[in-house]
Amino acid sequence: MFLPAGYINKPAFINGQMENRQIILFFDKLTSVISNRRLVKLVLSSQRDRSSDLKSIIITIVEIKKGVRLNFVYRHKTNDITKNFDVEEAMAIVKKSLEEDFFNADLFSGEETLRLLITGNGKVKIRSNRTELKPVASFSHDRLKERIIATENNVYLKELGVLNSGFEVRNDMKDKYLQINNYIGLLAPFISELELPEGFHVADMGSGKGYLTFALYDYLTGTLGKTPLMTGVESKKDLVKLSNEIAKKASFTNLKFVHGTISEVALEKIDILIALHACDTATDDAIFRGIASGASLIVCAPCCHKQVRKAFHVTGALKPVTKHGILEERQAEIITDAIRALILEAHGYKTKVFEFISTEHTPKNVMIVGRKIPGKPAAMKKSLDQVRAIKELFGIEQHYLEGLCMGITNIE
Ligand SMILES: C[S@@+](CC[C@H](N)C(=O)[O-])C[C@H]1O[C@@H](n2cnc3c(N)ncnc32)[C@H](O)[C@@H]1O
Structure with a gap:
């Protein structure tokens, strides 16, 4: 591209136009990695307005029947929202976001990481690092219809009753289909960050009918x-x-379902653990299995929170907070999940707790994500001191997960 010398020291944008050579080169690179299908992810971060509810945007590439789309996960303080845009729309949004909302853009491609930094006065810098990250997908399977999870010839969705015999989403299963896609859209950026070994192991604890198990297997493999x-x-x-019958019909050869309890079933080393709506302490059993196995990613959406609710012995000024059943229930939910996140942190996980976007399918829509950060020292003492303080405040003798994790001593 011909760039007159005057572009070099200009600010990033003037009246919505890209004026700086570095920013033009960055967008050229972005366009090229998208068209070559080598985009792993683009992360817009470092807010221009620190009080803004929007913390970052993570963009990955998906292919649907209509063509390539960019999947945007808008990370807000308390929830994430996912949206797909075509490439042209997506580029305009990225440009606008860099002009108005964020100072940094990190572009992860198959071969390098480019960091674009815009300063407060609009000056631009680019840093480049070679990277080991692999491109996100081979797009040889054009199997998607309008969402990440394809409906076309989708055997498992048909067998599960989400699709009719013509592979169309049944009217009464639209919410389910959206929920499945939403969930994969939320998981995608976390998965893209992982360095997974060959033949890595994913465990879905309390898989139920397997809607999400099948969809995740489909996403990972297809x-x-x-x-x-x-x-x-x-x-x-x-x-x-x-579920095993459906896996066979779908030719999902490396997916199996086993009968057993989360706490006792024999499993090989787990790399990714998910547990969605596993009841009460079954979520703790799952988190414990993940921690004990050194899983790189633990994702759970807790269900009921009976254990902590029963364990409350609240006195003094906090008493009115648990006087009403619904408030006691919400309080139990907050305390239970806050302690779960702290225990994950105690064992070297970076945590994120947020609401799923869709509440129409279930009111149980809080998700706890723990990412094991290699080399990050576990904040064992600090986190467990915080757990202790919360328990004291609410008169709780023990959180169930705490008891399970007592035997794990080799982390700090
Ligand atoms: C509410 S369903 C959720 C199913 C699925 N994860 C989903 O989100 O669609 C919870 C499932 O977990 C199973 N479950 C609950 N506790 C369990 C345990 N301790 N061990 C194994 N399965 C369990 C139940 O039988 C049920 O099928």
Whole structure:
């Protein structure tokens, strides 16, 4: 591209136009990695307005029947929102976001990481690092219809009753289909950050009918071209049998469902653990299995919070807070999940707790994500002191997960 010398020292944008050579080169590179399908992710961060509720935007590439789309995860303080845009719209949004909302853009491609930094007075710098990250997907499978999870010839969605015999989403299953896609959209950026070994193992604890287990396996193998082993753990025998039959029909050879309890089932080393709506302390059993196995990613959406609710012995000024059943329930939910996040942190996980976007399917929509950061020292003492202080305040003798993790001593 011909760039007159005057572009070099100009500010990033003037009246919405890209004026600086560095920023033009950055957008050229972005366009090129998108068209070559080598975009791993683009992260817009470092807010211009620190009080803004929007903390960052993570952009990955997906291909649907209509063509390539960019999947935007808008990370707000308390929830994440996902949206797909075509490439042209996406580029305009990225440009506007860099002009108005964020100072930094990190572009991860197959071969390098480019960091664009815009200063307060509009000056621009680019830093480049070679990187080991692999491109996110082989797009040879054009299997998607309008969402990340394809409907076209999708055997498991048909068998699960989400699609009719013509592979169309059934009217009464639209919410379910959206929920499945939403969930994969939320997980995608976390997965893209991981360095996973060959044949890595994914465990879905309390897999139920397996909607999300199948969709995640499909995404990992079909969209990302990875070769995981995946295990769904479920205590109901009939669901295990049904899910294994569907896995066979879908030719998902490395996906199996096993009958057993989360706490006791024998499993090989877990790299990614998910547990969605596993009841009460079953979520703690799952988190414990993940921590004990040194899983790189633990994702859970807790269900009920009975253990802590029963353990409350609140006195003094806090008493009115738990006087009303609904407030006591909400309080138990907050305390239970806050302690879960602290225990994950105690064991070297970076945590994020947020609301799923869609509340129409379930009111249980808080998600706890723990990412193991290699080399990050576990904040064992600090986190466990904070757990102790919370317990004292609410008169709780023990959080169930704490008891499970007592045996793990080799982390700090
Ligand atoms: C509410 S369903 C959620 C299913 C699925 N994860 C989803 O989000 O669609 C919870 C499932 O976990 C199973 N479950 C609960 N506790 C369990 C345990 N301790 N061990 C194994 N499965 C369990 C239940 O049988 C049920 O099928």
